[in-house]
Amino acid sequence: MINRIVNFFLLALVFSGCGTKEFDCDDMPIQPAFIGFQLADIDTLIFRQYQPNDNFRNLIDTTLVTYDNLYRTSNDTTKIIHYQLSDGIKPGFDWQLFIPPLNRTVVISNIISDQKTGSCGTMASRSACTCLNDLFSAKQDSQVITFPDVNKEAPFIYIRK
8 A cells, every 4th residue: 555655656746747847038149240350450359238228327247258269250251159148249238349459339239039938848858948039129339220030040230340
């Protein structure tokens, strides 16, 4: 009798973990692409993350980006590719990209994205249960830019020298 009770509780425990788990989808980073810049102009960049819609008064974080394996150059364009979803320019914040050699600041704000949720079985690994929010638009130096309808890869913001 005790074996049946123990087996029942073990079976109930196993099946309680087989339901679905809902989670928030990850935000896709926006990748900067620099057109017409010399590598020496952009080998060091400063990304400043601010509280949104606050006129860049409340600085949250600062990231120093230096030339390394994240830079991809083709013809006259150098892209900074972030392989980690946690890195890069993300929705929910306003951003400044400071280019020290040129004393130039590029402002990115009003990033519009959706906020999807995903679900998967709790027995599956979390890495197999991922989804990404789509990015729709942002303001770059007060000009609205739109991103492709379906974000198959991280969208780019093009910065011209």
